[in-house]
Amino acid sequence: MSPNPRDRNFSDYGSAPIKLSNTRRRGTALILVSSLIFMIFAGRLVDLQAIKGSDLAAAALDQRLRTVDLPAERGSILDSSGAPLAITVDAKNVTADQTMIDEPEVVAQALSPILGADADILANRLTGDRRFMYLAKEVTPETWEQISALRLPGIFGEETSRRIYPSGELAANVIGFVGAEGTGLGGYEFAFDEQLRGTPGEATYEKGPGGRTIPTGASVRVDAKAGVDVELTIDRDIQYVAQQAISEAVESSGAKDGTVVVMDPQSGQILALATAPTFDPNFATQSAVRNRNNRPLTSVFEPGSTSKVMTLAAVVNEGAATPYTPIKVPGSLRRGDKDFHDSSPHGTLRLTLNGVMAKSSNIGTILAAERIGGKKLSKYLKKFGIGQPTGLNFPGESNGFVPEHKNWSPTSFPTISFGQGLSVNAVQVASVYSTIANDGLRVEPSLVKRIIHEDGTAEQPAAPKTTRVVSRDTAIQVRAMLESVVGEGGTATNAKIPGYRVGGKTGTAQVIDELTGGYNDQVIASFVGMAPADNPQLVVGVFVSQPQIGRYGGELAAPVFKKVSSYALGALQIPPTGSKAPKLALTFGG
Numbered sequence: 001m002s003p004n005p006r007d008r009n010f011s012d013y014g015s016a017p018i019k020l021s022n023t024r025r026r027g028t029a030l031i032l033v034s035s036l037i038f039m040i041f042a043g044r045l046v047d048l049q050a051i052k053g054s055d056l057a058a059a060a061l062d063q064r065l066r067t068v069d070l071p072a073e074r075g076s077i078l079d080s081s082g083a084p085l086a087i088t089v090d091a092k093n094v095t096a097d098q099t100m101i102d103e104p105e106v107v108a109q110a111l112s113p114i115l116g117a118d119a120d121i122l123a124n125r126l127t128g129d130r131r132f133m134y135l136a137k138e139v140t141p142e143t144w145e146q147i148s149a150l151r152l153p154g155i156f157g158e159e160t161s162r163r164i165y166p167s168g169e170l171a172a173n174v175i176g177f178v179g180a181e182g183t184g185l186g187g188y189e190f191a192f193d194e195q196l197r198g199t200p201g202e203a204t205y206e207k208g209p210g211g212r213t214i215p216t217g218a219s220v221r222v223d224a225k226a227g228v229d230v231e232l233t234i235d236r237d238i239q240y241v242a243q244q245a246i247s248e249a250v251e252s253s254g255a256k257d258g259t260v261v262v263m264d265p266q267s268g269q270i271l272a273l274a275t276a277p278t279f280d281p282n283f284a285t286q287s288a289v290r291n292r293n294n295r296p297l298t299s300v301f302e303p304g305s306t307s308k309v310m311t312l313a314a315v316v317n318e319g320a321a322t323p324y325t326p327i328k329v330p331g332s333l334r335r336g337d338k339d340f341h342d343s344s345p346h347g348t349l350r351l352t353l354n355g356v357m358a359k360s361s362n363i364g365t366i367l368a369a370e371r372i373g374g375k376k377l378s379k380y381l382k383k384f385g386i387g388q389p390t391g392l393n394f395p396g397e398s399n400g401f402v403p404e405h406k407n408w409s410p411t412s413f414p415t416i417s418f419g420q421g422l423s424v425n426a427v428q429v430a431s432v433y434s435t436i437a438n439d440g441l442r443v444e445p446s447l448v449k450r451i452i453h454e455d456g457t458a459e460q461p462a463a464p465k466t467t468r469v470v471s472r473d474t475a476i477q478v479r480a481m482l483e484s485v486v487g488e489g490g491t492a493t494n495a496k497i498p499g500y501r502v503g504g505k506t507g508t509a510q511v512i513d514e515l516t517g518g519y520n521d522q523v524i525a526s527f528v529g530m531a532p533a534d535n536p537q538l539v540v541g542v543f544v545s546q547p548q549i550g551r552y553g554g555e556l557a558a559p560v561f562k563k564v565s566s567y568a569l570g571a572l573q574i575p576p577t578g579s580k581a582p583k584l585a586l587t588f589g590g
Contacts, residue, residue: 072198074163075227077175077188079236080271080449084166086175086189086281091162092144094136098128100154107152111135114146126154137180138162165281171239173294174232174273174447176395177281186284186292188230188447190395195451198227228459229452233269238262241567242274245560246542250276253556254548259296259426260564261541265434265530268443268464270427271568273297296426297390297397301524301545304509305360305553306429307419309436311369312357313478314380317440317470320371323354323481326588329364336410340366343508355586358484360491360506362418369417377417378405383469384432384442386424391444391465400424419509430541433504433528436482437536440475442467479503483533483581494558495529497566499576503536504529504561506553511546522546527557531565532577540565 077086094115101107108122115122115136125133137160139147144157163178176187184193201224242260250258262272275295279287293299315321329349333340342362349361356364369377382388387402400423403412415421427445435442444464451459470478482503486492491506507526510519526543530536542557542564550556568574 067202067204070201070203070222070224071161072200072224073161073226074178074182075196075198075229075452077196078229078231078452079171079234079239080232080269081235082231083236085171085232085234085236086163086165088161088163090141091138091160092141093134093158093160094139094144094147095156095158096126096133096135097154097156098126098130098133101126102153107155110150110152111147111155114143115139167236168280168282169278170236170243171232171234171273172278172281173275173292173296174234175281177284177292187294187395188232191393192228192230196227196230198454199225201225226454228454231449231452233271233447233449234273235262235271235568235571237571238564238568239272239274242272242564243276243278245563246274246544247276247278249542249544249556249560253544253550255544255556256546257295258545258560259299259541259543260560261296261426261430261539262564262568263430263434263445263539263541265437265536265539266443268431268434268445269449270445270447272564273427273447293396294394297392297394298425300398300400300423300425301543302420302422302509302512303424303429304419304507304524304526305362306432306505306507306509306526306528306541307422307424308357308360308365308417309478309482309505310380310384310386310432311365311377311417312353312481313436313470313474314377315353315368315372316477317380317474318372318376321353321368323352323477323584324588325353325368327351327353327356327364327367329356329361329367333363333366333414335366335414338411338414340414350587350589352585352588354481354484354584357481357505358487358490358586360485365418366414369413374408374413374416375405377413378402378408380469381416381422383467384435385428385467386422386432390425390427390431392427392447394447398425400428419507426541426543429526429528429543430539433530433541434539435469436475436478437530437539438475439472440468440470442469479530479533479536480582480584482529484584484586486529487581487583489586491552491554492527492529492558494554495527495561497531497562497569500531500569501533501577501579501581502529502531502565503533504558506558508552523551525551525553525556527553527561529558529561529565531569532574533581534577534579537572537574538565538568540568 074088076084079085104123104126107126108119111122112119174187176189177185178189179185184190201222204220246258246260258276260274263270273296277291279291329351331347340363351364353368381402387400389399402422412421431445443466446464448461484490485505486495486502492504495502495504504527509524511522513520524543524545525547528541530539540561542560544556547556
């Protein structure tokens, strides 16, 4: 008989069933949930380490890396002997982290006397929640040392550089200046800005807490390449004397401005290019804009009688006259609808061509020019470089102007022949006389001697362009005529230099009124000369614009020529030739 299930013992079936309490059930659930969470985190950890680990590490590194620019050192501008005219020195920008400054007024009071800044303005710049604020730029290392010694919270120094001009105003209008961001804004600082600036570099480094560099961290550095040095043809000593002399002349005559050009006629190199008033490029923004221009190249004017050397050289070169050719000069001469006169009234004069030059006769020059005609004269003016670029490629340079011969009116030819109706800059005029000084061969002017690269190698500029304007024989004859201008009976006896033969030409050109287009009562008094006249090594041009005391080139410009030339001849060790000047007749008899 089968046992009754009801009668069975639990032992027949193994252990008895356990009856779980509520507490036990909750504990079991927690274990299950914890296991699930652990499994999720474990999976995430595998994902982070095995799958995304490299990406996250790179992202973390990116957050620690900082890249900074390494500015290139700006190249220097030097004179012909290598003396610095513009250089770059180390400097500091003073910055502030406003969030680190608890007492702005106290910090401002400490900085005010060192920076020379108003304490209230400084306190205002130190107050706020900005992490970066400039307080001063380009302070000297010495100034920064004073600030650093105070250990002021939130005040930092930023590495930078500063452009300085050791000689102040010397050759400032040639050199130019730089702006607040270190970019060239005038002169050769502007013209050579790209080459002077060089190529910036950069450094990337790993930073730790507090922004400090991790010495063993990742780092990459690309060094900056310094800019080139530009060596000019300017002789700083001759430049200094020229600037002093023209400044004194402008001041004593009450002139608007003045200019001096000193050239080596054989090489075309400009040894001095001075103008007054000028400016100090260390404080360029404090000067008048007009005083920053390089007037010898940017300002144009009618040359007046200094232009006669081109006309008479053309007449001689064409074989139409010699220095002895007689020319009867009436008191007035009508051409077209205009009567022409000389600077002083006179009756009929019996002058040689040499006398026409020495006495600076407008009428005599017109009569001589008519022997070759306007078409040929126009050709010579262009060959002398009038109305053409000088070749200096200077910023803002003006080419001057000569009207095309086909556009000349009946009065254009006589007017242009004695230096009006055309415009020039001072360097162009000096170049004309350099051409005569260099036996009739025009050498394009130059201001840059060489470019010096970071590795010390020097790059010479291309050889200057040369143009045969008149023959050597013509140049010799014209130089003899120019000596008569400085000799007895000439208009420039004040230009004589003891022991040296000197030749040159005065000019007293009328000034065009910008409002009316006609001539006003103002003049440009000038003298351009050469020495030694029989073997010229030096040409000096002097131009005094709109003097209020004095009027003529012989009285205002010639003494400046004498002062500058006397110094330059000695400085360059140019000896006198020892020969005597020829005595050419100024008049003829009969």
